[in-house]
Amino acid sequence: MSEQTIALITGANKGIGYEIAAGLGALGWSVGVGARDEQRRETAVAKLRAAGIDAFGVPLDVTDDASVTAAAGLVEERAGRLDVLVNNAGVTGSAPQLPTTVDLAVVRTVVETNVIGVIRVTNAMLPLLRRSASPRIVNMSSGVGSLTRQSTSTDELSTGPVAVAYSPSKTFLNAVTVQYAKELRDTNILINAGCPGFVATDLNGFRGIRTPEQGAAIAIRLATLPDDGPTGGFFEDAGVVPW
Template sequence: MSETTIGLVTGANKGIGFEIAAQLGALGWTVVVGARDTGRRETAVEKLRAAGIDAVSVPLDVTDQDSVSAAAAAIDRGFGRLDVLVNNAGIIGGTPQAPSTVDLATVHRAVDTNVYGVIRVTNAMLPLLRRSSAPRIVNMSSSVGSFAEQLDPGGPLAGMPASAAYVPSKAFLNAVTVQYAKELRDTGVLVNAGCPGYCATDLNNYTGFRTPAQGAVIAVRLATLPADGPSGGFFNDEGVVPW
């Protein structure tokens, strides 16, 4: 098997996911670009390769178990293991999201991608991660999923509209992250959640004040933690994010 670090990034065809792949690739890693849109995925791989990065493509729809299983099989055939999984794929789910009027289909879409998708992919990749000498799982979350941040009347989220889909899905993801960390605490697999900050991406119609490259930094930090690094935590560039 190759001694090069192998990292899979879901939703890596654009935005923060692409930048995570680019920054990991710049470290000399082989990056597996997982995305469901064939055209965007192949374009992303071409751009990464043009930058001198060892990038490969794998079809991956996190909402489709068959697609997830096929992606795991492809990585197994190609590399025999996986060192790092970055669960980056995420969606808003649709609007409006006011709890009193939200369409439950909107909630389902957000949770299916942002939570169930993470569980599908993680469970499919765990056998490959267990073959790594330094396995890491990074779940890209958001500070909007922090109860403390949401309830701070003087904080940056004070004026954020109520949400019954996207925001709860990130709180759900944070809880799932902790549970994986608990289950895997004696295996060497470190599992953490990272907040990229409010980045300008198509997820928010490019209204964010940070760049996708800035948002990718926390993912890279958590993907490269040493063996004695934290697990079951929630972090951004400044440190620990309160639950």
Template sequence: MKHVNDKKTALVTGANKGIGFAIAQGLGKIGFTVAVGARDDARRGDAVQRLRAEGVDAFGVALDVTSDDSAAAAADTVERTAGRLDVLVNNAGISGRIDGGTQDPTKLDLDVVRAVLDTNVFGVIRVTNAVLPLLRRADSPRIVNMSSSMGSLALRTGPIMAAYAPSKSMLNSITAQYARQFADTNIIVNAGCPGYVATDFTGFNAPRTPEQGAAIALHLATLPDDGPRGSFFDDEGVVAW
């Protein structure tokens, strides 16, 4: 039996650790029911238990963003469990292999590029489109795509990573395309940069905590109905593209 949920529900992809877990935690603490999207059953279950122990209303959603079938099944799980979806945070992302100069543009391994795009860009499209019917039924739907200033053509920050950085440039571009498509609707979509955060992604060698990295996602997930659309933000404001 599907229970009628009067609490807003958010799906966070890649929510079992790092910034994704901190986003799930933050949304839970401000009253959202949180759908913890993650590939690994054990890690997902552990994350849900940790969130529930903190008083967050959380449930797990099996989700491999590189699979069309998995994205469709995840949408069904959210509908069956919560009956609604108000916020989608596309957080799942990979850096891709960097061993042996793999992401040096002059000797770029195209299989690495494909793998990175499949998660960081195609995965966002897969999941977004799978849950769109649910989001369209919400009063104030929000989509947050977690990007990186490394994808900024203006800033060109971080190390040379010719698979990862362009994947974030493309994610920013697809965010703008969705925003244009949703211009006459109540769906607000933006991209957010968490900054340089200590996670396993950065070898925990970074100045910002996952909670600090999650703050921009919480902000964009709870924008008012007249909030900005189709732009790229960090804690300081708009990021140069």
């Protein structure tokens, strides 16, 4: 089996996910580009390979049990283990998301991808992560998942618009991250949530003020934590995010 570090990034065909793959690949790692859309996935892999990165495509729909199981099988066949999992895939859900008028189907869809999808993928990949010498799990969250910022700030730049599906889904994800850290505290698996900041991506109509490369930096940092690094935390470039 290869001693090269193996990473899998979900939703890696574009935006922050792509830049996470590029950043980890630049370290000499082998990076799995997890994505649903075959054409976008293959295009991303080709672009990464053209940049000298050892990239491979992983068909992956985080909302589908069979797809996730097949993805774990693909990684096992290729590498025999997984060193780093970055749960980046996410959706914002359609607008508006005012609590009093929201379509409940939107809430279900967002939670299915942003929370349940993370649990589904993490559990499928855990047997492979347990074979790693220094396994890391990074859950890409958002500052809008911070209850402290939501309740104390009036700056929409940091708190986002009223979004009863998306924002609470990230709060939920942060809480899930803590539960994994508690269960896995006696293992060498470190799991943390990262906030990329307000990044210009198609998720927000490119209104963000940070580049995808800047947004990827926190994930790369958490993916490369030393063995005595933190677990169960919520971090951004500036440090710990107030919860």
